Amino acid sequence: MNISRANVSLFIPCLVDQVYPEIGMAMAKVLRYFGYNLQYHQQQTCCGQPAFNAGHRKKARVVAENFIEVFYNDSLIVAPSGSCVAMVRNYYPTLFQGHAREEQAVQLSKKVFEFSEFLDREGLIEKITGSFPGRVGFHNSCHSYRELGVKDEPFKILDRIKGFQLLQPKGESVCCGFGGLFSFKFDEIAATMANTRLGMFTSIGVNTIVSNDPGCIMHLRQEAQDKNIDVEIIHLTEFLVIAMDLK
């Protein structure tokens, strides 16, 4: 199904690259399905968020400079992660304020997109069809939700898929407790937060949690495994690959 021949540059977060490459592959499959020419810059490493969030802006800039060097020629950059996109879009201008690469950073910040918001702005959601079984709940990552304003897009995507029952906890989206190095430094608090979040889904009968951030997925999976909580946790891209039966 060829919609477009535009070039999309894949922004593969370090967590996906090193731990969950299948999420990156799933995103590639979906984008290819829609006819995009995919580019993957082998030199990419990380957006620098871990150091930035830890407060070490100097070192964050060192890593971010590699990111800018790798990506600055691209016009469309897509990542399966709201937190990474938020770093570039919302914080690169701050990080590079007064520095040599400030202009590049500002330009780049306008060209990165989270996966579900990308599908939405390209008008692709209405072209999605498929089916998926079970009782599904969506965990919207805090960065997608509050830093990027991605609220409805994932639900519009889920809405296109038949078969499953959507069960959503009422109220606002609540943090899973990952927060990058926060979950390492304050591990007990983070674990309880994950447990609380999982409970919001399992208590209403969800058996598959879909999320749009690899960090959330990792953190929730760890807690589920640790406490023997019976729930599948997958990425939105993986959900679509299954639902749309993509190879």
Added chain:
Amino acid sequence: MDSKAKILGNLRLPITDKLTNAISEIRDSHIYRDYPTADEDLLQIFKARLSSLHGELYIAESTAEAAAFIARIIESQKNKTCLIQNVPLTRRICNENKDLNKYLVQDLSMDSQLLAKYEMSVTVADYLIARTGSIFLNSISAGGRRLSILPPIHMVVAEKKQIVRSLEDVLTRINSQASYSTIITGPSRTADIEKQLVLGAHGPKRLIVVLLQNT
């Protein structure tokens, strides 16, 4: 350099940040969904709000009716003690029932321990606010600060013409001569014990508004 000079010195900065927006006048009618519109009955709105807060409203068609009502409430108290603020409106009502005259008090400067023994007080108010079901009074018009907060029953005698729409109407008409003004919205309450609502935490447990309709 004294503390004031030091503190103010610290605060005197040439702040160059531009203000995002010049503050336009805020109007309650623009902000509040429940702002009473021109064709709404302010008395009904006031009544509904006051009742939802467990306040009581008694509408009296005449001063005689008001007097009878007040007498009944006093009668129902254990010790039948009451302090009625001595002002023209309350005097008119007490005139209808001579028994009430003994409760009129001119001098409300008595010791707090004495004042605290009274079961009930009757004061007037400056305004009634429809949108929030509130009563607005001050330390000059309502017989001081304590009269409306110490006794467990606070009764307010007011006239229909005193009802205004919203809080902004009261703030523009405030009597700046008084040292103390207060906006009372329902009887005293707390939810500090496991969020369970309890009335009469420290202030009055009962707030009764006697509204004279035809004056």
Added chain:
Amino acid sequence: MKAEYSQFQAASRIKSRDQVHLTKIAKAIDTYDNAVAEMQSRQYVNWQKACTAAAEIKECALHDLASLLEEFEKNISGRGAKVLWAQNAHEARQHILSIINAHNARKVVKSKSMTTEEIGFNEFFEGQGIEVFETDLGELIVQLAGEKPYHIVTPAMHKSTSEIAQLFHKKFGIPISDNAEELTMAARAYLRNAYVTADVGVTGANFIIADEGAIVVTENEGNARLTISCPKVHIVLVGIEKIIPKLSQLSLFLPLLATIGTGQQITCYNSIIRGPKKSDEMDGPEEMYVILIDNGRSDIYRNSTFREALRCIRCGACLNTCPVYRTIGGHTYHTAYQGPIGSVITPHLCGFTQWNHLSFASSLCASCTQVCPVNIEIHRLLLENRWEAFKGKHIGITWKFSLAFWAFIASRRSRMNLLRKVVKPGLKVLTKLLPASKRKHIPEMSSKSFADIWSAYGQ
């Protein structure tokens, strides 16, 4: 490791495992959430627009803070109130002590005031032999229990009815009851005597108004009104940042604070006080003192990055929404100001060295920013605090080195690839060395990286 940090870690571990506490706090906040959501939609045409208006007014106030404070002082002094300035907690305590001594006061009633918490009022004055009566029911409960407030708006949120019943039985001798009304009436009776016999009443202020020269106290119980009406002396302790320019702006702020603070349309009593009793008034304090306290606020003010934190109207919404607060509760912070806003301002007010860890104890979910009624970007300020901590060399050498090393690796693909060969097996070893609670946070690296897979497929 600093004492405050290890205390925080220890306390937060305990609280994170305490299912009873977690259930209690969840229930209390759930009730709050429902009440607030209902009131926001019922009372407001557009809640966000109301917040923006409030934020703009607070920005204007901060813009002219020095001159507004002078205007306030002039206006309220003109009505007989005495305005005193305190650079820090010590000066504030000394001012209050002088007033208390000048009046030979032995008994003080006070309404709920976070600034009095900030200066350690109760400990200091009880140490001076003064009887201090907390009159807010929640504050009374924690005072009797020998605890600190758990939350800035609902100080006894963590106490169950039966715990309170036990406490009141012990302190007042009343029979144990599970009836909230009976317990409240017991507190009411106990405090009535205090109000009518106290020498001095101490309150904070929710707002101070420049043009009217007045302070504003908002409450539900009536304890503040009684504190302001009965004793002969009224002392107000208020932060310099609480100022708003005009009295008319209360028509926005009073319902706003009530809506987001407790889910009410407006609180039960909102009192506007312009001075001590006038000669033609029946009663009221003969003297009124307003102590304007700085205690680090002007330092925050002078830093344009952080100045917006001074917009805070102490509504407690950021505490209620914070998933970290909901997990660890208020006491874990060991500070007067807890939760997200507390984590922003405490390092500035009380020292970065001892308190910067609070700004790190956050997943940066930004829920605080989302709910703040004066649009403070709280989570961004936490990030800024983290950078301040680095700049000020408050971060331990291990972290600094680890991050520097990570940055070195992560800035070049070749280094990352090389390290991967080393790290994968290394990580397995390292993981075994860590304690169990931390072990699970070390992810298992995949057999092939995405880069490997991509190049293998020749795409």
